[in-house]
Structure formats: structure tokens, C-alpha cells
Amino acid sequence: MTASPLESPPLLETENLVRVFGTGENRVAALQGLTFEIHQGESVAIIGKSGSGKSTLMHLLALLDQPTSGVVAMRGQVVSDLKPKQIAKVRNTTFGFVFQQFFLNAHETVLENATLPLKIAKVPKAERHRQGTEILEMLEMGDKLKAKAINLSGGQQQRVSIARALINSPEILFADEPTGNLDSETSAVVEDILFGLNEQGQTLIVVTHDEDLAAKCARQIRIQDGQIIEDSVVNA
Numbered sequence: 001m002t003a004s005p006l007e008s009p010p011l012l013e014t015e016n017l018v019r020v021f022g023t024g025e026n027r028v029a030a031l032q033g034l035t036f037e038i039h040q041g042e043s044v045a046i047i048g049k050s051g052s053g054k055s056t057l058m059h060l061l062a063l064l065d066q067p068t069s070g071v072v073a074m075r076g077q078v079v080s081d082l083k084p085k086q087i088a089k090v091r092n093t094t095f096g097f098v099f100q101q102f103f104l105n106a107h108e109t110v111l112e113n114a115t116l117p118l119k120i121a122k123v124p125k126a127e128r129h130r131q132g133t134e135i136l137e138m139l140e141m142g143d144k145l146k147a148k149a150i151n152l153s154g155g156q157q158q159r160v161s162i163a164r165a166l167i168n169s170p171e172i173l174f175a176d177e178p179t180g181n182l183d184s185e186t187s188a189v190v191e192d193i194l195f196g197l198n199e200q201g202q203t204l205i206v207v208t209h210d211e212d213l214a215a216k217c218a219r220q221i222r223i224q225d226g227q228i229i230e231d232s233v234v235n236a
């Protein structure tokens, strides 16, 4: 894709993105031609009812799946032009993920859980601990470094999963129903963390069916039956 010489290309862009599952009578056109751009520093809610195509879109944007047709590009680089190894590298260094179900290792410590991506990247232990402690302190989990994940509250577990998502300094933080398992008070704490990060420049893409959470994002992309029915900037 091309950008004007004066502008850097968007962080992420899609052109006529289509994803079809199955064939014959089992055929489902989950995404039916989506075109949009996401720029660095935005907070974007991808919102829609169950089955509208949100997760399918997130998987394509996060390079976890490939479109049936159409294009995903990162900073102007068409993703389908990359080799699988390059895609894996981009994914591991560019994205952080926060999910509704936390996905922590219950019997490992807070520090071990938060620094798992560094372990996978073969960062030495002392450096892992230094970086993990720094990020966990930022998220007010500094007094729980050695606690087992299983002994944490839901809000604390989500903060550990946010630490793990941030540990590689990702360009884009994807949050898929990040407060779906939390009570309203704890949700507010987690939202404050996510939007605080966005205010500091972190690009944030939130996938949700929660209108209140979506309204806290500066931009809402609303999906229905695999199509964008609204793309609006509300809080700018």
C-alpha cells in the first residue's frame, strides 16, 4: 500500500478484508469487505453483537489468521508478502494481548507469569526480573511479585496479564473483553490502567460488546454481520 511522502503509513490498515469459514451450506462469511486504518496512539473499540465478526477481525489484525481475500498491512508492509517466520516475529514483538480469561499459569508466581514472553525470547533471568518488577510496580503489584497467580483476586490477575502483555513494549495492545470477568469496581481499575497507557501513547484496540467500555475509546468501529456499520470518533 502507498502513503503520501509527507505522511508515515498507518500502523495498521486493511483493504476489502474478507474471511469466509466453511463451504457449501456450512459457509459463513464472517467478514465481508472491511477497509479502515488505525494510527499510532489511537484507542479503538471494535464493537458488535455476538457473532458479528469481532474476534475474526482481531485475529486477522493480530496476524493470528489469514484473510480469504483482501489485505492487512502494517506500516505499509503487506502482511501476506511476509514469510511465516517474519510474521511470527512481527506478532511477538508488535502485539500484546489481554483476554477476558487472563490465561495465567495458576501455580507460577506473579513475576514468572508476567515475564513469560521474555523467557520465551531467552532473555536472561536477572534481566527478566528487573523488567518484570518495574512493570508490576507500575501496575501496583510490586508487593505480590512472589504470590502464586491462583491466590490473586480477579482484578489482580488481570493486572498480571496486562503486565505480561506490556513486557515486550508492544506497539499495539489488543484487549478482548478485558473486563468481562470482573465486577464493576475492579473493571474501573483495569479500564483506568488501559486508558492511562493510551494517554501515554500506547495504541489500544479493545474488542467488546460492552457499550460503556467502547464509549471510553476515542473511536468506535461497529460491526454487524461482518460489515462496518459505523466508524466514528466520539471523544476526540
Ligand SMILES: Nc1ncnc2c1ncn2[C@@H]1O[C@H](COP(=O)(O)OP(=O)(O)OP(=O)(O)O)[C@@H](O)[C@H]1O
Pocket (backbone or CB within 6 Å): 021, 022, 028, 029, 030, 048, 049, 050, 051, 052, 053, 054, 055, 056, 057, 209
Ligand atoms: N473457525 C470458525 N469456523 C466456522 N465459523 C466460524 C469460525 N470462527 C467464527 N466463525 C463464524 O463467524 C462468525 C463471526 O464469529 P466471531 O467469533 O468473529 O464473532 P464475535 O463477534 O467475535 O462473537 P462473540 O462476541 O460471541 O465472540 C460467526 O457466525 C461464527 O459462527
